[in-house]
Amino acid sequence: MRPKFPFVMDCGLFTTSYQEDMAVLFSPAAKIKVAAIIAFFLVLPYFVSPYFISVVNLIAIAVIGALGLNILVGFTGQISIGHGAFMGVGAYTVGILTTKVGLSYWAALPLAGIMAAMVGAVFGIPSLRLKGLYLAIATLAAQVIIVYTIIHWTSLTNGSAGIVIDAPRLGSASMADDRNFYYFAMLLCLTAIVCTVNLFRSRVGRAFMAVRDRDLAAAVMGINLLKYKVMSFGLSAFYAGIAGALLAAYLRVITVENFTVEVSIQYLAMIIIGGLGSVMGSIYGAAFMTLLPIFLRSAADFFGSFLPNIAHFLLSMQTALFGLIIILFLIFEPEGLAKLWKDIKEYFRLWPFSY
């Protein structure tokens, strides 16, 4: 390598082999960046308060769920309003397997994903014939059916009383401790991100995108529509199942109210705000949706000290504000936070000559 002068810019990165050309982390700086981020998250719990860790834990769970939904909605162009219910399937699988069958949590975790994937795939079958709004209603039916089953199959699910599970333990480390759970959730979250990024470098991921862009054209090119649509539903539900199982381990109580249609819509909002068809967008969206109520609450507390009435007003505005944010994103930045962040980076990169 020849020596480099500082402040001199290359006119590009050049690769000399296919392997280099296809690398996920294309430039050396990207490698440093990713390493820095991972190192940052590794040491984070030693510097922040336990409450902050608990918030990050909730975000990590939401990221896994949002990634799954983005595979289906953002990359395959299908729609699902049953994501919350698929999370419920995962959580209840863990609950039933650990309390009634006596499996350990670690064995139940992958089974929860597989179970949710199977249920998701079944409800994905109508997607071959249904599109758009019709598919949305069909998946809404999945949501209602699953929730109804959970509430009324009391012998298996304890109905609305829910299932109480013990905190999973790994050796002497109990997941009831936020810091231990943090590393566990982060590991799963990182795995999910890496898998998703790689998925779209594979044949399957490209097939998903072909289906999204024009399913007829995809079929002409020899993509089996049924297979890939159902696979996308299954894969999306697998992520949801894992997220649900994680949530179960975190809350240690599994009740149906954590998996209602509001949750499904919240996940849709996450990926719309974060960016449809963007892996990073799923992460930004999940973090945004989890943090917004917390910021709003501190804002309400802050203003409440001068104007007592405004605090209550701000809190009641929360739902309306969510709606407003989604509308604004759809109008001004349909590609979400991911695009916004990219634009900001571009601006600084090209400054002062942003042509």
Place this chain on the structure above:
Amino acid sequence: MRFRSFWVVLLCVCLAITLVAAGCGGGKKEAPTHGTEAPKEPVKIGGIFDLTGATADVGVPYQQGAKAYFDYVNSQGGIDGREVKLIDIDYAYDKTKAVEVYNKLVKQDKVAAILGWGTGDTEALKQIIATDKIPYISGSYSEGLLNVAECPYNFLIAASYSDQARIALKWAKDNWKGAGKPKVAFVYNDTPFGKSPIDDAKKYATEIGFEVVADEVVDLQALDATSQVLDMKRKKADFAIIQGTSNLTATVLKDAKKNGLATKFIGLNWAADEKVVKLAQDAAEGYIGVIPFAFPTDNVPGLAAINDYLASKGQKLEDQTQKFVQGWASAMIMLEGVKLAGDEVTGEAIKEGLETLSEFETGGLAGPVTFTADSHRGIEKVRLAEVKNGKFEYLTDLFGYK
């Protein structure tokens, strides 16, 4: 390309530094409140209330009542000269949010005990409460919280929903004048709160000679219950037990009147307050409520303090509802536990303090409450009241079903 990535790295590093700095700053700020247990430190109690969610109709006055009591205690000089502080958060009846809010209260604000709200979230938190050793007085009186082995830190300051339903059924049976077996229907919403007493109540109803004819599921915020009401009419229910909040109850009562039902409705405590009468108007006539807490219009000594407090704020006792009194009484019992905990106010000390309460009198605001180490069932008695001329009038004194 290189240059761009350089910026990104720089930005990340900056971000990391600020975040870590913020985290450290936050940590340092927390340290003194936790580390030094100076005797004049304020006692911090958390509050998880519903101000904007599905049960906000009763949640808002409950929260106001609880806040008012804390304010009142401070105006009287606090507990042994220590200020008491209620850090309350609205969780909009959303269970996932309740967990986040709980974590904030316990891990960031380091509260010693919590006044909670809904059945679903209290049940969802009971494991974590037990691990964190946080005494928890909830607005939920679910039977599921009474297992001391499983939830050693939950305290019920009123008769459990199951007991309330049993008492209502016993009264209905004793006052049944018709021929044959009386028929009873259950009206509830499909949440842990709604379903909590139903199984126990059905079992008891069959035991004492009722025929259970119908289960009617009505949504908490339903505006129409015609189909459920017509079903009860078809099945000729003589009595109906309602487990819901004011809105649900008023809807059911109005639709029952519209469709000419002869059914006698009995509502458990969250279904019985002044708001039902206000919303249902004359449809509420003859409606019977299970009343564990006093109405502001009652003649009990405990109300004097509320009256004085409200007068000092330029408000009137008559404008408040029974749920305000309920919030006040919940806070009162919690702070009695704090008082008995001694100087070192920790969750365990408050729990032990509460467990020494025996026939604790709230001045008639709630029934006399008794907790022991083996039972957190504060009381097993309630009163019944019937709506006459737009006002609840007591039918019975405090009585139990046993």
